Amino acid sequence: MTSFVEHLPILIIAISLFSALTILVVGWFNNRSCIFIFWLTLLAQFIMSLFILNHVLAYGPIHYWLGGWKPPWGIELVVDSLNAYILIILLFLSLACAIYSKSNIEHELPGKRVSFYTLFQLLIAGLCGVTLTGDIFNMFVFIEIFSISAYALIAARGKIALKASFTYLILGSIGTCFFLLGIGFLYSITGSLNLHDLSILLPPFYDNKVVKAAFVFFIVGLSIKMALFPFHTWLPDAHAFAPAEISAMLSGIMIEISTYVFIRVSFSVFTLEFLKLLPVFDILCWVAVAAILMGSVMAITQVNLKRMLAYSSVANMGYIMLAVGLSLSAVESPWGGLNPALMHIANHALMKGCLFLAAGAFIYKANLWNITEFRGLAKKMPYTCAAFVIAAISMIGIPPSVGFVSKLYIIMASIEIKNYFFVAVLLISSLLNLAYFWRVIETMYMKHEEGGRSSHGSHGTSEEIPLGMLIPILLLSSLCIVMGIVWLGKVPIPVLDQVNLMFGLGKVP
Amino acid sequence: MNSKKEEENVVIETASRIMIPFIQLFALYVITHGALGPGGGFQGGVVFASSYFLYIVVFNIIEGKKRLPESVYTTLSSTGLCIYAGVGLLSIILSFGMAQYLNYGFIPFTSHFEKNRSLGIDLVEIGVGITVMAVMVSIFFDLAGKEKKDKGE
Amino acid sequence: MKGHKAITLILMILLCGVLVYVAEDIPDFGDPKAPAIKYVKLFHLEAGASENALNQGRIPETISIALKERKFPLPSRAEKTPGAENDWDVFIPKEEAYYPKEEKFYRIKKEGERLHLYRYAFVVRWIEKGFKETGAPNMVTHGLADYRGYDTLGETVVIFTAGVSVILLLRRRSRL
Incomplete structure (x- = not known):
């Protein structure tokens, strides 16, 4: 062990587990103090992840042998630039949702606070565990942890949320089961479970039927968990009835960790030579195009705000998968290789997190679920509506916001391979985004409230949400614009270029 | 009729009062001898919980809740997992950062490396057994406890 | 309802089709020479004068170069497998604390004029040295x-x- 920073990845996961256990025990005696334990742990984890990113950029990947055994005989944790990047996004959005949930939890789930925070902390532990591992069976175990926490948290509110969570449970279990079948096939052929080991043992077996079937099982299983087009049906129901911060975590992080697992399995286990043998990524591009169009069209017809945002998530997963599919062919920097996909993972987390937290704020203050009831809301809650408008502008893709940058890079990548159909699809979907977001903005700002109907008693002209809920929303929406300028100034691109170099994509120097 | 029922009750109650300590002893045997024969933490924890299930089935569920109150089994389920994760942290701390997370060999119980490892395995299995037992009892109480019917459920 | 049943039936048939497709190449159940239990085949080379070098315990150059271009870890020494003719066990260095500094990793079999190179599965160490180490x-x-x-x-x-x-x-x- 060269330095203390090498111990930090496992400490992140161990601190999560300890704090979940402590919240359960301390919460029995003192109900109010569990939120502070939660905040302290998340802050410590976020600071540790910044140290890890610093170390990885300076000294290269961290290899940590758990139990002291060398990799084929034991488990190892591998942290390289891809892992560190995803970890920071994950912990930042979790911190924002945690600050938001202090005021929100009284309204949503009175009296169930302690077990809610325990499960929330276990969810974060599972997500960190998936990101920080170098062993494929370990990834499966931590996918189980965060999935079970998610099933329980979505169903937390009560009666009709149970049915929506039950659908997610059945489909999610089938997805995890297919992932396990893929692991089983690879193990029966090579006899090893380590990601690096599999990548060097598999090349003689590329024409083996078992390996091809394993790849298909991985794709289908992970598509169910990331709500890609034919398997997306659980997502709108799960969003419509979940608590607000869990919706933000579900759409902002959980389905994106599944895309991270997909990228890791395709590029680290089945290396580039396998992906070039079969035209799988071309088929993936067309499925992603179907997801984009279907998600955007279905979002226009929705009346419930959270369902509309859920279909918009389906479309955004289509963007990420389109960028992944194009990553084999596009080579110019800065839109070559996996750059657009990884950028959109970060940007979508920011934008969707802000939108879902704002939607939760509307429900908290005035119990407004449908868009038609939003009349004249801008006068009563000016800051929340402004944040919603900024995030909506970013989703549509107006410069210099963050959504514009990722769409620009995907368009440049598809221009480079001379496929103008994808460019047309992206522009059409931007127009459709404009259509359904404009409906909401128009109702909020331009329609006046019907006479005589006041929602929460008249407390003056501005009934804003409490400060604890307002700060995360404003922070995320201002980052939507600031990060857009940062991406355009090419500041974090060296991190992504290291990822491209590691996988062999992009321009060969 | 009533006296016959009471007679049967007396037989079942006495038999279970005799059997339950032996079931618990057997469960502890399964947990601690997991390294030598079949067994281990998960299996021993479930056998230990089954002794509580026998008690609840024979006597009332209210009697069962008196024997194992809610605060006790909630704390126990956290304690078991704390032991497991704590052994890992202990191996980092007690070797001043030289060893890795779950490297039991560096915890200085004895001076032999392999004996430290087997003691580490035993500690870990005890932790797993405690957690499994507490979670099984907790789920059983939640599923079986019939309270007065709440309105609208 | 009928549409849902039709889609489910088609998906089940596809799943069974994939499993039948796989059944040809998957190793036999309970086979003691399966890759996950004993060793998995890597590649083969022509035997040259390598046999003499292996009998003395050194690794010939051709094997080292072939391993390096496939990105495998480089070996340190070789010795004859106890109980089998024409077989050698090749060791690699490992940097674990306290345990012996080398571990059996590759196996070279000589069949006819060729040298076949295999890699041991990880359970071989668990079976042979598990009791001594833990x-x-x-x-x-x-x-x-x-x-x-x-x-x-x-x-x-x-x-x-x-x-x-x-x-x-x-x-x-x-x-x-």
């Missing part, structure tokens, strides 16, 4: 709790999560 004669226990102890921690956390989920969803009059 002190637990039961292979399941030392596999679960020592070599792969982190996965057992994950499984215990899954059980704990299930317990807390039932508390959240089903318990009514409680302080939690």
